[in-house]
Amino acid sequence: MRFGISHCNVGEFAEPDRAHDLARLAEQAGFESLWTVEHVVIPQVYEPRYPETPDGRFWFPHDLPLADPLIWMAFVAAATTRLRLGTGIMIVPQRNPLITAKEIATLDRLSGGRIEIGVGAGWLREEFEALGVSFDRRGSAMDEAIAVMRELWRPGPRTYRGKVFSFDPVHSEPSPHRASVPIHIGGASTVAARRAGRTGDGFFPGGYDREAVASLVACARKEFEASGRVGRLEITARWTKDPSQLGDHEILRFMQDLGVDRVVLPAQTIAENGLERTIAELGSNVLPTFASPSPQERKA
Template identity: 45%
Template sequence: MKFALHFANNTFPDPQGAQRLARLAEDAGFDSIFAVEHVVWPTDYGSTYPYAPTGRLPGNPATRMPDPLIWMAYVAGVTTRLRLMTAVVILPLHNPLVLAKTVATLDYMSGGRIELGIGVGWLKEEFAALGVPFEKRGARADEYVAAMRTLWARDDASFDGAFVSFSGMSCNPKPVRGHVPIVIGGHSEAAARRAGRLGDGFFPSIGSQVDIMPLLDVVRRSAEAAGRDPASVELITGCPGALPQSGVDPRAAVEERIARGIGRVALPISAFMPDLEDSLPRFGETVIRQFAG
């Protein structure tokens, strides 16, 4: 079992806080930390945020939310083992060739420690501000994944799709392992099917208001239907019973997740606040090291 910390860049948006968090997490034995994305935050919006009962984004438009890839680049420079993942980048909002170059460069410079968590987005007003159609964003995301993987896999690459097309293009440096793992985020059946069909992992948000466990079976069935080994799709979920304030045995909660086939649990950083210097090492000693290897 691996352990991750979620909401890193909006909890610690400043360089000193980011460095503090990353080094403590790495020393405690956490596998990874996750950074979130919104390019812009509308003052007024009618879209419903699907990960909170209020339907509203936590915080306000003045909330500092650094670009996740730039934030991760900074953190990569002050750590040596910690893996870094976007959870999630809103893929349809990005030019896939530019994103492929940025992510591959970051993976190359960090020694292969990058994972690209992607989502299709929910904030219609953000899409409108960036001039990207909200409709068909799922199909656009699928095609962008294929286009990026094509550029990472070979030089003199070509791709011909409905949303992106290129011929005889090379994009270097390549990712350290020849590809960057792509983790599909979302709490819908469409996201679960996408993860089984083409993802290296599946991460239904830990704040979703639905029972995510049935979605894990959707991932497995979708993988089998696509001729893939379901075990090749890493399952990442929250684990409320492992939180310091849960009042239950965290090891039993983690064992339950392992029994369900989950390979990594993501915990909100807020659960370890404010004294990270005490809470993260203690969690590492009492929980992470019990499941090491």
């Protein structure tokens, strides 16, 4: 497995010095990647349907700093040389895919091909309404947005005809560093798992419950095979958000047996135990035991 850190653009790490501290320490310790999250706005009042807490509400305050994921990634890319940088996840239906494709391709080109994009349909209706974007059409908008971005990352003039997005031949340069940018489908539902199996380069199941994650991964892999796709679906899963469980490696062995490719740990969990000390301990005691090379390292 490879190891990453998630929620890197949240709270104290939305500040420049702390963002650089986190990235520098993670790169030195041997972490493979840093992952960001996205909410443009968080409504003061919303229907409690957050999928990862029992009461359906965010686990953090409404006014917690949450930096724009792509800008944060660009800032950190300029200060690092090896770390891969990803969104886990970006709420694609809220975005214009032509602009987003340009931003991602530019960032991937400038970072030397170090970008991973996790995308999700979103769950917060009130946020969609504040942005003037249809919540009910978010699934179809997301499917088309993925297709549009991949189309624009191909060379030459590109055309797209869909129910949500359409355009005549256009050019969008620069192109990504490699042929494209990996797109991971994120979510804690079977709908997300099936979408990942059909269209994703990877799957990023939400939540920390082992049985739920195993079920979602099995669903995604089944859909991948049923769709007749070749190769394999990369799996990124979460480790724990409880600092007291950092010494419990049973869940890592479970993830390893499940065939998970990458495990991520929230930055806030690391920080609660002392950022520098905890990252160093993980780099010395955990990563060497469970880590495996990335696809880029294997190709090299």
